[in-house]
Amino acid sequence: MQTLLLDFIPKEAQSQVEALLTKDNLVVKVRKERKTKHGDYRQLPGGKHQITVNSNLNPFRFLITLIHEIAHFEAYNTYGPFIKPHGKEWKMTFQHLMLPFLRPEIFPIELLPLLANHFKNPKASSDTDTQLALALKQLDEPNDKTYVFEVNLNQRFKLYNDRVFIRGKKRRKRFECIEEKTGKLYLFNPNAEVELLE
Template identity: 60%
Template sequence: MKNVLAPYLPEHAVDTVFELIKLYGVHLKIVNERVTRHGDYRRDESGYHKITVNSNLNKYRFLITLIHEIAHLAAFEKYGRNIKPHGDEWKLTFQKLMVPFIRPEIFPNQLLPLLARHFRNPKASSDTDASLSLALKQFDEAESEKTYIFQIPYGATFRIYNGKIFKKGAQRVKRFECLEVSTGRMYLFNPNAEVELLP
């Protein structure tokens, strides 16, 4: 299992992650990219703990995602299955599991202050923390080809991963109001949303 994990994780995180996987009896499956999620945790009918993580994630996002999913399992085991999936119990568990990894042997120095801030109150997705998400994306292999909504001009038309077309509107606090062209409905986009700018 360590040999399978090693290419997906920072080198100094492999042993600790492997111990967590053994401790919690995780059945880990590394899967093809899913646009709507980086990872997933499920307990099946027979009681097996199944975690999936996308194979295309860079090593730092893969580590955060895997610990995020293990935190679901650990929180359910400690507090019971009636807790909120991303409630206080999960946040506390995620923080405790992540702390040993937030060090310079594992994460690049430029990520450490962003991770420290994020893990004071972790969100359901690291993608909702725009500064951390953008910082993590710079380690993606195809980073140079990506365009983010904060980079395109006001009024520009763009397409998202599912083919829907929008027109960029004003920024409201952190997110951008965007009009879906076909329906006239307004949606809010995080500044780090990946888009395809249309002519």
């Protein structure tokens, strides 16, 4: 396995990850940032399997994403190709694979209760777990972005793709936001990163 890949995860997790990847004989590629996903898994022609993970993730999110994608491969191998991508088989596999990593030697102590709660019923993306996603983002390199929950009512903001929105009221978990150009209503996770506009 490339040493480069190990550089992206916490040092204390490297030998466990190396053992997992050697056993599964997976192709893992580190990619440039993709705005819509942290990583993915796919079966390639000829029976090979590939995982990609974004290079811009902090070591803890990188590790979670990598194990998330390995769980897709192992669930596919164990249960076959007709399971739901994030169904019960994947959830059980992800829980099983992630459990040995949930230790204070690997993750910051303040993340462990949030991770334990998340892995009771893991979701398709850790970003939908607002508390965990926010805690993980606090460990990122500082940037000039603001979270939607920090935006004032009726304030304008834009996304990475330059689409401009106006923040509306909060529903139970998400925020209503109107796209300025089209007038369409969208629901935003509270921890979506945006750029404030005057």
